[in-house]
Amino acid sequence: MKLFIKDQLPLICLYLLTFIGLFSLYNWLDGFNHFQIYFVFLSLVLFLGFLAYRYLTQRNIYNQLSSKPDNIEDMVLQKFHSALEEAYAKHNLQVLKLYYKDINALKSKQENYQMMINHWVHELKTPVSVISILAQINESDENFSKVKKEVNRINYNLSQIITYLRTEEFSKDLKIEHVSLKELTKEVINELKDFFISNSIFPSVSVNEDIWIHTDKKWLKIALYQIINNAIKYSDKGQKVYIGLEKNEGYTSIKITNYGVGILKSDIKRIFDLFYTGENGKHNGESSGMGLYIAKTALDMLNCECKVTSKANDKTTFTIFLKP
Numbered sequence: 001m002k003l004f005i006k007d008q009l010p011l012i013c014l015y016l017l018t019f020i021g022l023f024s025l026y027n028w029l030d031g032f033n034h035f036q037i038y039f040v041f042l043s044l045v046l047f048l049g050f051l052a053y054r055y056l057t058q059r060n061i062y063n064q065l066s067s068k069p070d071n072i073e074d075m076v077l078q079k080f081h082s083a084l085e086e087a088y089a090k091h092n093l094q095v096l097k098l099y100y101k102d103i104n105a106l107k108s109k110q111e112n113y114q115m116m117i118n119h120w121v122h123e124l125k126t127p128v129s130v131i132s133i134l135a136q137i138n139e140s141d142e143n144f145s146k147v148k149k150e151v152n153r154i155n156y157n158l159s160q161i162i163t164y165l166r167t168e169e170f171s172k173d174l175k176i177e178h179v180s181l182k183e184l185t186k187e188v189i190n191e192l193k194d195f196f197i198s199n200s201i202f203p204s205v206s207v208n209e210d211i212w213i214h215t216d217k218k219w220l221k222i223a224l225y226q227i228i229n230n231a232i233k234y235s236d237k238g239q240k241v242y243i244g245l246e247k248n249e250g251y252t253s254i255k256i257t258n259y260g261v262g263i264l265k266s267d268i269k270r271i272f273d274l275f276y277t278g279e280n281g282k283h284n285g286e287s288s289g290m291g292l293y294i295a296k297t298a299l300d301m302l303n304c305e306c307k308v309t310s311k312a313n314d315k316t317t318f319t320i321f322l323k324p
Contacts, residue, residue: 164293177214185254189203195229199237200237201258204243226294227295252323
C-alpha cells in the first residue's frame with residue numbers, strides 16, 4: 001500500500017491542482033450557485049473510486065515489489081487482474097527464461113571444465129606413479145631421493161585438485177556410517193608417515209577411550225588429513241604434533257596441536273580462505289592455500305565446527321567439534 005501511495009502521489013498532486021483551479025474558475029464565473037459541496041463530494045468520490053480501481057487491478061505488482069522474494073520464481077505472477085499485470089507477468093517470465101538459459105550454459109561450461117581437469121589429473125597420475133616407482137627402486141641414490149620428494153609433492157597437489165572438485169558434489173557423495181575416531185586418526189597418521197619422517201616430526205596421539213560417532217568417514221578423514229598435514233608443514237624440526245580425542249557432554253572434539261612458526265593474528269581469520277597462504281605461506285614453497293579451505297569446506301558440510309588458536313613462533317591448536 002505504501003508503494004502504491006508513493007507511486008500515485010504525482011497523480012494525486014495533479015488532481016488537487018486541477019480541482020482547485022477548476023473550482024476557483026467555476027466559482028468565479030458564478031456557475032455553482034448552491035452546489036459547491038455537491039461538486040466537491042462528487043469529485044472526491046470519483047477520484048477515490050479511480051484510485052481504488054487502479055489499486056485492485058495492480059495490487060499484485062505492488063505487493064511483489066514491496067516484498068523480498070525467497071527464490072527467483074517468485075518474480076512471476078501466478079494470477080493477474082488487469083492487462084498491465086498480465087504484461088508484467090509475461091515480461092518477467094521472459095526474463096526468467098533468459099536467466100535459466102544463461103545459468104544452464106554456465107553449468108554446462110563448468111561441467112566440461114571440471115571433466116577436463118579430472119581427465120588431465122588422472123592422465124598425470126600414471127607418469128607420476130612410474131617416476132615414483134623408479135625413485136623407490138633407486139632410493140639409495142641421493143638424486144632419486146630428491147626426485148621422490150618432489151613426486152610426493154606432485155601427488156599431494158593432484159589429490160588436492162581432485163578433492164576440491166569433489167566438494168562441488170558433496171551431497172551425492174555423502175555416506176553416513178559408524179566411525180571409530182581412534183582408527184580414523186591412525187589411518188591418517190599412517191598415510192602421512194613419509195611426510196612425518198621427511199620433516200623430522202613425530203605424532204603423539206592421546207585417546208581417553210575409543211570414541212564412535214555417526215559421520216561421513218571419507219570427508220572427515222580428508223579434513224583431518226589436511227589439518228595434520230598443515231601442522232607437520234609448519235612445525236619446527238624435532239617437535240611433535242599432538243592429537244587428542246575427547247568426549248564431553250554434548251560434543252566430541254579432536255584437538256591438533258603443533259609447535260613452530262604459529263599463525264599471525266592478522267592471518268588467523270583468513271586461513272580458511274581459498275588460495276590464502278598468509279605470511280607463513282610466502283616463506284613456504286609447499287603452501288598452496290587449498291588444504292585448510294578443503295578442510296573447512298568438508299567440516300562445514302558435515303556440520304562440524306573448527307576453532308583455531310595460535311601464537312606467533314609458538315603453539316597452534318586446531319579444535320574440531322563433532323556431534324557424538
